[in-house]
Amino acid sequence: MPDLIRRLALWLRLLLAPGTGKRRRTRYRPRPTAVPLARTAPAPEPPPAGLPRHRSPYGLATPLDGTASRLIRPYLLAHERHLAHERETALQKRRRLALVLAADFGIDLDRHLIGAPVGAAA
Template sequence: MTVGIIHAFLRWVLDVFKPGTGKRRADAYPIPSVSERTPEAPRSTALRLPAHRSPYGLHSVLDGEATATVRPYLIAWERERAVHERALQQRRRTALVLAADFGVDLDRHVIGAEGVPA
C-alpha cells in the first residue's frame, strides 16, 4: 500500500514539473487547408540552384602576383629595418677602418677610458 502511495505521489510531482506538451500552442495558429495554399510551380519552370563547386577542385592555376599574401605594414617594417641595418653596418665598417689604419678607437663603452693613455 505504501508503494502505491509513493508511486502516485511521484506521478503527480512529475506531471506538475514536466515540460509542456505544446497542445495549447497548436490551437493558437491554425494551419491553412490544402485548398487555401497557393499552387506550386511546375517542376520545369522552377529555379534551380547551381551545383556546388569546391574552390579546391578548380583546375586553373592561381596567380601569386595578383594576390597580396603579406600585410603592407610588414613590408614597410622590413624595409625600415633593412635601412637601419645598412646604416649600422656602415658605422661598424667606418670604426674598423679608423681603428686599423689610424689607431682611432671609436668604442666608448668603457666609461672614463678616454683620459687613460694607451
C-alpha cells in the first residue's frame, strides 16, 4: 500500500507542479540580424618597410649555401660534454690513486711514468 500512495503523490506532483524549465518556451528569442554588405573593399595595408618580402628558396636562381649556417644537433653536444666529463673523471681517479699509493706505500708513480732510470735508488 505505501507504494501506491507514493506513486499517487508523484503523479500529482508531476501533474500540478511547474516544469523544470528544460523545455520551457522563452519570451525572448534572438533573431538573426542581417550583416550590411560593404560597398567598397578597403585597400590592403602595405607591409612594414623594415621587413623584406617573403621569397621561396625554391625559386632562387642560385643554390643555397650550406656552409653559411652551422647546424648543431643538441644531442651530439650533450654526448661530447658527457665524454669530456668522463675523461676528466678518469684523470682525476688516476691522480687520486697516485696520491694514495705515494702516501700510504711510498710508491712514486711519477718517476715510472716520466721514464726515470730503473736503477736509480732513492
